[in-house]
Amino acid sequence: MTKKQKKTLKRIILAAVILGVLILLTEVAAIRDRLPFPESDVSNRIVMILLFLIPYLIVGYDILVGAAKKIRTGHFLDEVFLMMIATVGAFAVGEYPEAPAVMLFYQVGELFQSIAVGKSRKSISDMMDICPDSAIVLRDGEEIEVDPSEVEPGETVLVKPGEKVPIDGVILEGTTSLNTAALTGESVPVDRTVGDKIFSGSINLSKAVKMQTTAAYEDSTVSKILELVENSMDKKARSEKFITRFARIYTPCVVIAAVLIALVCALFTSLSVGDSIYRGLIFLVVSCPCALVVSVPLSFFGGIGAASKQGILVKGSNYLEALSNINTIVLDKTGTLTEGSFAVDAIHPNEISEDELLDIAALAESRSNHPVAESIIKAHGKHIDASRIGEVEEIAGKGIRAVIDGRTYFVGNGALMSDIGAGSHECHLPGTIVHIARANAENINLCNNVTGNSASSPLASDSDVCEYLGHIVINDIVKKDSKEALSSLRRVGVKRIVMLTGDNEKVAEKVSKEVGVDSFYAGLLPAGKVEKLEELLLEHGSESSEKSGVAFVGDGINDAPVLTRADVGIAMGALGSDAAIEAADIVLMDDNLKKIPVAVRIARQTLRIVKENIVFSLVVKIGIMILGALGLADMKLAVFGDVGVLVLAILNALRVHRIKA
Amino acid sequence: MKKSFKLEDLDCANCAAKMEDAIAKIPGVIKVNINFMAQKMILEAGDDKFDEVLELAKKVVAKVEPDCTIIC
Numbered sequence: 001m002t003k004k005q006k007k008t009l010k011r012i013i014l015a016a017v018i019l020g021v022l023i024l025l026t027e028v029a030a031i032r033d034r035l036p037f038p039e040s041d042v043s044n045r046i047v048m049i050l051l052f053l054i055p056y057l058i059v060g061y062d063i064l065v066g067a068a069k070k071i072r073t074g075h076f077l078d079e080v081f082l083m084m085i086a087t088v089g090a091f092a093v094g095e096y097p098e099a100p101a102v103m104l105f106y107q108v109g110e111l112f113q114s115i116a117v118g119k120s121r122k123s124i125s126d127m128m129d130i131c132p133d134s135a136i137v138l139r140d141g142e143e144i145e146v147d148p149s150e151v152e153p154g155e156t157v158l159v160k161p162g163e164k165v166p167i168d169g170v171i172l173e174g175t176t177s178l179n180t181a182a183l184t185g186e187s188v189p190v191d192r193t194v195g196d197k198i199f200s201g202s203i204n205l206s207k208a209v210k211m212q213t214t215a216a217y218e219d220s221t222v223s224k225i226l227e228l229v230e231n232s233m234d235k236k237a238r239s240e241k242f243i244t245r246f247a248r249i250y251t252p253c254v255v256i257a258a259v260l261i262a263l264v265c266a267l268f269t270s271l272s273v274g275d276s277i278y279r280g281l282i283f284l285v286v287s288c289p290c291a292l293v294v295s296v297p298l299s300f301f302g303g304i305g306a307a308s309k310q311g312i313l314v315k316g317s318n319y320l321e322a323l324s325n326i327n328t329i330v331l332d333k334t335g336t337l338t339e340g341s342f343a344v345d346a347i348h349p350n351e352i353s354e355d356e357l358l359d360i361a362a363l364a365e366s367r368s369n370h371p372v373a374e375s376i377i378k379a380h381g382k383h384i385d386a387s388r389i390g391e392v393e394e395i396a397g398k399g400i401r402a403v404i405d406g407r408t409y410f411v412g413n414g415a416l417m418s419d420i421g422a423g424s425h426e427c428h429l430p431g432t433i434v435h436i437a438r439a440n441a442e443n444i445n446l447c448n449n450v451t452g453n454s455a456s457s458p459l460a461s462d463s464d465v466c467e468y469l470g471h472i473v474i475n476d477i478v479k480k481d482s483k484e485a486l487s488s489l490r491r492v493g494v495k496r497i498v499m500l501t502g503d504n505e506k507v508a509e510k511v512s513k514e515v516g517v518d519s520f521y522a523g524l525l526p527a528g529k530v531e532k533l534e535e536l537l538l539e540h541g542s543e544s545s546e547k548s549g550v551a552f553v554g555d556g557i558n559d560a561p562v563l564t565r566a567d568v569g570i571a572m573g574a575l576g577s578d579a580a581i582e583a584a585d586i587v588l589m590d591d592n593l594k595k596i597p598v599a600v601r602i603a604r605q606t607l608r609i610v611k612e613n614i615v616f617s618l619v620v621k622i623g624i625m626i627l628g629a630l631g632l633a634d635m636k637l638a639v640f641g642d643v644g645v646l647v648l649a650i651l652n653a654l655r656v657h658r659i660k661a
Numbered sequence: 662m663k664k665s666f667k668l669e670d671l672d673c674a675n676c677a678a679k680m681e682d683a684i685a686k687i688p689g690v691i692k693v694n695i696n697f698m699a700q701k702m703i704l705e706a707g708d709d710k711f712d713e714v715l716e717l718a719k720k721v722v723a724k725v726e727p728d729c730t731i732i733c
Binding site: 066069078110114117120123231234247248289290292293297298301366398 | 672674675679681682694696697699700703722727728730
């Protein structure tokens, strides 16, 4: 609790005690009997007013001062003013204990609200406690501790165990494990060694490492995340906007209604003037829209907080709202459903063993850095003896001719095989096929000629010249949790899952069957993806109906236009990718697809709590107003309608923090 | 020019909405956003008029919520 809150609490307790004693005394009639005047006497009333003014002023003096100040400025029609009118009115109609009681309850509600909001604020800032306090820079061989913002890109920084990585960079010296939970929500430590990129905000767990910074502090991951979370509340959800608009017209309406009720009762019914005013006051007390105005942003704030704990950054309440309505999810294939890196899927040798075929391919490709070549070298995994490799020549768009152990080999696609006349055959498996052929020893020169004028090769149909050895099938591997993530998406209510890819039909079909999407569109260029998404948006987008929406999930590298166009754009693996953070509405710091159903669930729960609060507050308030107008509600019920509803709505809003993955 | 300010002692969500409304009506304001949960205000106004607008905004804040102050 802050100082101000503690002070308010003391005042509340003091006033409550005094009020309790006073009520007890008047109830047992001790005062009434001993008072020197009969009850109806004016002096008696003055004594009563003076007595009850003590707790009233103790608990409510700041309200009165505030209301007075506001009347002077002309902006007076708010809850402080209402409370003043209601309590002064209670004194005026002779309900003395009610005035301090109403004020007391109002203050309890305010205190509760202030504590709840403070706690929420703190929970976010604690969670966002990823800001490094200082950095140890090595300048001229000396360790100097400086503020992270003073470190230039390219400097060497020492990160000791237990400290936060202050700035994004690359490890120069040492190996360590890092806890990236604050960034990704993933609690399993990751090992990083020389040459690996490390991100600010992760915590060094085991050993001291030296790193070279690659960015300034302002451009580091930690600053980007903080900025994003801080600004996330600036984009307001529809329900939030609705509430502020609603409050704007609601308060004046209720005040007018209260005056009307008091007038009508006084003029056209047998009620006394005092009782008529009292009815109007009940209206005023319930009228405060606080419960709504506070609990709605509080819920969204909590929802965004709960999501960021999971490494899911939501850029605004409006996106949380949109995500809760999602019924169609469109996913990019490469890098999203699949790893985005190639791996050897199958080895189909003709005569030789699988290992021999892979060995030849790896040797031939060993000098290439093409992703396909890299995957073959990785699958080979063994030491590559460079002395076995002779002349290597790249045949653009087709493959490689390489001399290995003195013999010429051709490694490449189908076009290369037909050029050299090796009788290759297509594979039944989808994917990228790398064919391998060997030039027969006696015809080596003939084969060599091929590369020069391949198109018009006279040897194209002579299969004796080059011997076909077999092929290697390379595929982008499906992430191991893609399938599970998609089925949990269905469990949270996503009706349609679509995959878009630039890859060919055959590969797309294979992946789509493996992960279980409803439909796929293959062979799309980036512009084609936007077009397809627009078709889907027409059908299922938020414009087609309130309760639907299309989310697009991509890795943000080349799908920025699609991310922007979708109702909700979700970028994965955004750690270290500024473009993705920029383009997306929701950012997954790691590339775990399973975070998407978690995000949807958090969004749905948040929205449910928001709706519960709106409906509950309005129903109770309107109910009490109707009862009040009919003379069936007393001030106690009215206070419940204000403070009670506020407290319950806040408690309900705080549930959002407890949403678990 | 777009600048972010901290609002100290912003205790009531309804007041935040009212301030936002009133500040938006100040001539020269391009956009204003008051974030109750983060106790923050983002004010966007023309470069030449910014200081003038900020002074008026401070007055508006003091009017709506006397306890609350804009920290520059």
